[in-house]
Amino acid sequence: MPNDDRIEAKFRELHSHREGALITYLTGGDPDPKAFLANSTALIEGGADIVEVGIPFSDPIADGPVIQASSMRALSQGATPKGILGLIRELSSQSPVPFVVLSYYNPILAMGLDRFLTKARESGVDGIVVPDLPVEESDEFRNVALKHNIDNIYLAAPNTSRTRLRTVLDKSKGFLYLVSLYGVTGPRDSLSPQALEAVKTVKSLARGKIPISAGFGISQPEHVSAVIQSGADGAIVGSALVRIIGNHLDDPSEVETQLKKTVQSFKEATRLRSD
Amino acid sequence: MKKHAESRTGSKPGKFGKYGGQYVPETLMEPLRALEEAYNKFSHDPSFKKELAGWLDTFAGRPTPLYLAANLTRHVGGARIYLKREDLLHGGAHKINNTLGQALLAKKMGKRRIIAETGAGQHGVATAMACAALGLGAEVYMGSEDMDRQKLNVYRMKMLGAKVHPVESGSRTLKDAINEALRDWVTNVQETYYLLGSVVGPHPYPTMVRDFQSVIGKEARKQILQADGKLPKAVVACVGGGSNSIGIFHSFLHDLDVNLYGVEAGGESLSPGQNAAPLVAGREGVLHGMMTYVLQDEAGQVQTTRSISAGLDYPGVGPEHAFLMNEGRAKYVTVSDEEALDAFKTLSQLEGIMPALESAHAISYAMKLAKSLATKDSILVNLSGRGDKDVEIIAKHIAQ
Numbered sequence: 275m276p277n278d279d280r281i282e283a284k285f286r287e288l289h290s291h292r293e294g295a296l297i298t299y300l301t302g303g304d305p306d307p308k309a310f311l312a313n314s315t316a317l318i319e320g321g322a323d324i325v326e327v328g329i330p331f332s333d334p335i336a337d338g339p340v341i342q343a344s345s346m347r348a349l350s351q352g353a354t355p356k357g358i359l360g361l362i363r364e365l366s367s368q369s370p371v372p373f374v375v376l377s378y379y380n381p382i383l384a385m386g387l388d389r390f391l392t393k394a395r396e397s398g399v400d401g402i403v404v405p406d407l408p409v410e411e412s413d414e415f416r417n418v419a420l421k422h423n424i425d426n427i428y429l430a431a432p433n434t435s436r437t438r439l440r441t442v443l444d445k446s447k448g449f450l451y452l453v454s455l456y457g458v459t460g461p462r463d464s465l466s467p468q469a470l471e472a473v474k475t476v477k478s479l480a481r482g483k484i485p486i487s488a489g490f491g492i493s494q495p496e497h498v499s500a501v502i503q504s505g506a507d508g509a510i511v512g513s514a515l516v517r518i519i520g521n522h523l524d525d526p527s528e529v530e531t532q533l534k535k536t537v538q539s540f541k542e543a544t545r546l547r548s549d
Numbered sequence: 550m551k552k553h554a555e556s557r558t559g560s561k562p563g564k565f566g567k568y569g570g571q572y573v574p575e576t577l578m579e580p581l582r583a584l585e586e587a588y589n590k591f592s593h594d595p596s597f598k599k600e601l602a603g604w605l606d607t608f609a610g611r612p613t614p615l616y617l618a619a620n621l622t623r624h625v626g627g628a629r630i631y632l633k634r635e636d637l638l639h640g641g642a643h644k645i646n647n648t649l650g651q652a653l654l655a656k657k658m659g660k661r662r663i664i665a666e667t668g669a670g671q672h673g674v675a676t677a678m679a680c681a682a683l684g685l686g687a688e689v690y691m692g693s694e695d696m697d698r699q700k701l702n703v704y705r706m707k708m709l710g711a712k713v714h715p716v717e718s719g720s721r722t723l724k725d726a727i728n729e730a731l732r733d734w735v736t737n738v739q740e741t742y743y744l745l746g747s748v749v750g751p752h753p754y755p756t757m758v759r760d761f762q763s764v765i766g767k768e769a770r771k772q773i774l775q776a777d778g779k780l781p782k783a784v785v786a787c788v789g790g791g792s793n794s795i796g797i798f799h800s801f802l803h804d805l806d807v808n809l810y811g812v813e814a815g816g817e818s819l820s821p822g823q824n825a826a827p828l829v830a831g832r833e834g835v836l837h838g839m840m841t842y843v844l845q846d847e848a849g850q851v852q853t854t855r856s857i858s859a860g861l862d863y864p865g866v867g868p869e870h871a872f873l874m875n876e877g878r879a880k881y882v883t884v885s886d887e888e889a890l891d892a893f894k895t896l897s898q899l900e901g902i903m904p905a906l907e908s909a910h911a912i913s914y915a916m917k918l919a920k921s922l923a924t925k926d927s928i929l930v931n932l933s934g935r936g937d938k939d940v941e942i943i944a945k946h947i948a949q
Contacts, residue, residue, distance in 0.1 A: 332850040333724065333836065335731045336574045342718055354848040379572055379835045384849025406572045406835065431576035433738065438578070453576060457736040 278423050280372040280400045281448035284323055285485040285507050294502035294544040295449075297487055298322040298537060299376065299512030301330050301341060302358030303348035305519060309526050310348075311361060313519065316530040318369050320537030323544075325369075326403070326510065327362055329355050329377035336405040338460030340513040343520055355381045355390065359397040366398025374401040374427065374448070379415075387415055391422040401425035401448040409442055416445065427451050432472050439479055449485040449508060452476055454492065454501070461493035461513045470504040477505040495543035502544050511540055563752025566875065568868035571751040573838045576735045585753040587658045592760065601653055608682060609645045610638050611764065615772035615929075620899040621916070628782060628922035630915055632902070632932040633769045633797060642905065642934030643765060643793045644675035648744060650761035652679035655742035662737065663687045665744045666730040668695055668723030668789070669859035669907070670702025671934060672746030677709035687711040690729045694721040698859055701938055720853045723863050727837050747790025748867035751838030755867050762796025769929055770800040777927055783808040783918055786931035787910040788881065789825070789860050791867035793933035798879060808880065811870060812914045814856035815883030821846070825854035827866045828874055828881040836865040842874075857886040857942065858906035860934075884910040890946055892916065893936060905934030906942070 288295050298317045303310050314325060330345035330353050337345070355377065366373055375394055382390045382404065394402065402424050407415060409428055419426040425448030430439055432455065443450055454469035455462070469488065476486050488501040489510030498509040515533060522528045562585075563569050571581055591597040605611040613634045622629050635643040648665075655663055663685050667673030673689040680687035689706055693715040696703050706713050719725035727750070734743045748755045748762070766784075773781055784801055786794035788811040801807045816824035824830055827842040834843035836851060844852045844864040856862045873879040884892075889906055892913035897903045904912055908931070915930045922928070936943070 332719065333728055335728050335837075336735070338732070339718075346719075349850065356848075380843070380845065380851070381849035383834055384832075384845065384847065405574050406838070408571060408573065408575055408578050410578075411570050411572055429575040431574070431579075433579040434575060435579065442575075453574075456576060456738055458732045 281324065281374070281425055282485065284372050285449065288323060289507070292546040294506060294546070295323040295487065295508030296321065296498070296537070296541045296544050297324040297326055297374070297508050297510040298515055299326040299328060299510060300515060301328040301344035301348050302361060303330060303351060303353030304344040304516070305347045305523060306351045307357070307361055309529070311364060312526065312530055313533055314365050316534040317515070317537050318371055320534040321541035322371060322537055324372045324374060324508070325365070326374040326376055327358065329358050329375060329381050331378040331381055334378060336458055338458040338513065340461065340517050340520065341459050344516045355385055356393065359393050359399070362399060363397035372400040373398055374403060375399050376403040376405065379404050379407045387418045391418050391424055395422045395424055399424060401427050403427045403429070403451055405429060409445055429453055430476060432456060432468060436479070439476060443480050443484060446484055449487045450476065450480065451510065452486055452488045452506070453490045454488045455490050457490065459490055459513050461517060462491035465491065465497045465500055470500060473501055473504040473506045495539045498540050498543035502546065509544060563756065565869045565872035568840050568871040569752055569755055570840050571838060572835045572840065573751045574735055576738060577751070580734070580738050581751055581753070587654060588753055588757050591654055591657055597653070597657065601650055604649045604653065605646065605764065608639060609649060612768045613637050615769060615776060617776065618900050621896065622919070624895070624899055625916050625919045627919035627924065628926040628928050630919055631773060631776070631781065631927055631929050633765060633929060635765060635793065635931060635933045636902070636904065636908065636935035640671070640675045640678055641937060642671045642675065643762060643796060644672045644746060645678065646764055646796070647746065647758050647761040647792060648672070648675040648679040651744045651757070652683050652685060655744065656683055656685060658742065660740065660742035661685060662741045663744050664690070664730050664733050664741055665746060666690045666723065666726035667746065668726065668862055669938065670695070670699040670706065671860060671938070673706045673711065673713070674702050674709065676744055677706045677711035680711065681709050688714060690714050690716050690726040690733070692716045692721040692723060692726050695723065695859055698942070699938060724851065731837070747792040748795050748869060749790040749837055749839060749865060755839065755869055758792055759795045759799060759869060762792050763799040765793065765796040765931060766798060766800030769797055773927070773929055780804050780807050781929040782922055782926040783810055784929045785810045785812065785911045785915045785918065787812045787861060787907045787933060788828070788866060788870060789814070789863050789907060791870045793931050795867060795869055797929070797931040802878065809873070809878065810914060810918065811879055811881045812910045813881055813883045814858060814861035814910060815885040816855040817886060819883065822853050823855050824883065825856040825862050825864065826883045827864060828870060829883050831864070839865070839868045841865055841868045841871045857889060858910065860905065860907040861910065882914055884913045888913045890943065893943060902932070903936035904932055905936050906939045908933045909936070
């Protein structure tokens with residue numbers, strides 16, 4: 275059973291070393307359970323600070339082609355929410371990093387809020403992101419998550435009004451997930467200046483009460499260092515990692531090598547320059 | 550009267566009991582708020598209402614007639630069967646009622662780029678027509694599987710100046726076209742208006758689309774009172790997303806002696822994957838921004854659907870229908886592919902009217918129901934669209 279508030283403790287620890295958090299995302303069970311465990315281990319060895327695992331869903335409306343394809347791969351291998359939580363349990367029993375689950379709302383509802391979150395807690399899950407559950411619809415979910423000591427991580431978008439931002443910052447636990455662009459998940463060549471502006475705005479509204487992590491389109495070490503230098507407490511990298519799996523489906527050991535190397539370079543970029 | 554659902558439950562706008570809501574990514578919360586605000590403003594604006602009524606009358610062809618299907622009535626032997634002839638509208642279906650309303654709203658909101666999803670292509674065609682008439686650019690997402698099934702409508706959309714984007718993700722049908730339209734909207738949110746085709750999706754769509762479609766029931770209620778001197782015993786309409794059915798039901802919600810029947814696609818059978826009947830065979834869940842009934846497996850993955858009628862081939866359903874079912878105000882039943890084909894043939898040959906395969910589901914159930922009622926009773930059926938688009942599919946089935 276994990277300790278409480280491990281996510282915020284992780285941010286505090288990194289902060290004292292002048293580092294941002296590197297949050298890595300993989301879709302659970304992609305491309306199969308065994309390879310997913312090996313790939314996750316490679317991420318942790320490469321230096322991931324927080325490990326985010328997606329529950330694959332048939333209709334992922336917030337995701338671009340890379341993560342859609344990974345969800346389909348996992349589902350075609352028979353992935354279920356229960357099965358993915360079981361895989362997280364294996365990982366969390368071997369590693370001290372905090373775990374975050376990302377799931378669309380329907381698979382959670384299908385299992386039942388209490389059953390899902392009980393099982394998640396037993397599996398070592400510290401936080402949860404539900405991309406299609408905005409704050410207006412999440413009272414019941416938030417209460418059940420609080421009861422099980424799982425941090426309910428809300429999202430903010432570039433067009434979230436200041437009033438809403440205050441609510442979302444107030445209700446979020448663990449960290450706030452800042453969507454840094456208009457669009458779905460997926461690798462991008464460059465990071466827009468607006469993304470960095472958004473980081474600064476949200477950071478100043480948060481007044482140090484809750485860490486801010488930026489995600490969506492963060493796909494190169496330069497993007498990571500840019501958001502961290504702009505004040506973000508963490509950077510979330512997903513599609514850039516999932517893409518490696520999709521590109522080398524016939525060579526699992528190459529995937530592990532590349533994932534580890536890539537994560538090392540991302541992690542390096544989370545260290546604040548002293549200049 | 551519009552307030553039936555809300556007033557019965559005391560719930561907030563956009564909720565029908567526990568159904569409906571806004572289960573969407575954060576990026577869509579602001580545009581949905583802006584849309585709701587604009588809709589509330591313009592739907593009460595006399596000049597907007599007048600402008601829309603003008604388009605409906607002179608462009609779409611409203612009001613549509615109410616037709617007593619005397620031959621069919623005699624053939625069945627029971628209650629009189631009246632048809633609300635939405636099939637006579639421009640474009641061949643009720644869809645234009647909604648697309649004109651929303652396209653006009655988009656124009657008032659200053660949006661120039663319209664996106665839409667389509668299954669059978671009827672909503673895509675109606676969107677392309679409304680956008681051409683109002684000088685707006687239209688882009689339509691359509692599953693590649695549906696593009697194969699409904700080639701004619703793909704050509705029609707293109708000729709009307711719309712861009713058609715094939716959708717290759719997931720099951721490559723309507724549900725995936727909605728996913729892709731939502732992804733486009735999240736990406737191009739500032740300049741884009743998402744013109745949803747049914748009473749589904751996040752609030753305010755289920756309410757707004759229902760309001761635009763409720764013109765069907767308003768006309769039909771007056772017409773049947775005039776023709777019959779009394780209200781019908783039952784109103785019957787097919788349910789895919791549920792826009793033509795909610796459109797005709799709404800004026801009768803408070804007439805508690807009028808039974809409302811929504812007919813879902815029974816497909817091959819009621820086994821998983823063999824139908825498109827979420828209210829009859831599905832469970833509560835969240836899909837496309839709404840809490841409703843969804844065809845899904847035990848783990849909450851949305852199931853593939855099956856129906857001879859592409860327009861009913863959808864695993865979810867409008868949240869107000871979920872509410873009406875649970876309240877017991879409307880009853881939801883299924884009609885199989887086979888029965889719908891039979892009804893298509895019967896109506897075509899007895900009345901000289903080829904119904905859309907979607908509407909043939911309603912005809913089939915109405916025939917069953919008429920038999921069980923007295924000859925002094927009447928049934929009102931929404932003939933939501935015409936069958937020209939389905940001729941190829943029907944020819945194939947008849948040949949088999």
